[in-house]
Amino acid sequence: MKAYKCLAIFTYPHEYLVLQxxxxxxxxxxxxQNETLVGLLPLSSFAFGGIRLMVHPLDISKAKQIIDSLNDKSSNLRIV
Structure with missing residues (x-):
């Protein structure tokens, strides 16, 4: 798990469900990372540094393509 890289940080779980x-x-x-902590204590998301999306190094390029496609303004499934 140490090799995984952080690609994005979210405040609340509902922000990344489509991405997941x-x-x-x-x-x-x-x-x-921190998904369970924020689920239990949602108002302390900032104290924990948010929910970090950790991706395996070999999958980073495909993950970035998916994130970019979901952030496109024409996409119906935009990430918050």
Missing amino acids: LQFNKYGIRHYF
């Missing part, structure tokens, strides 16, 4: 579904669909190795 896309990553699972394409088999991208990832996890969300």
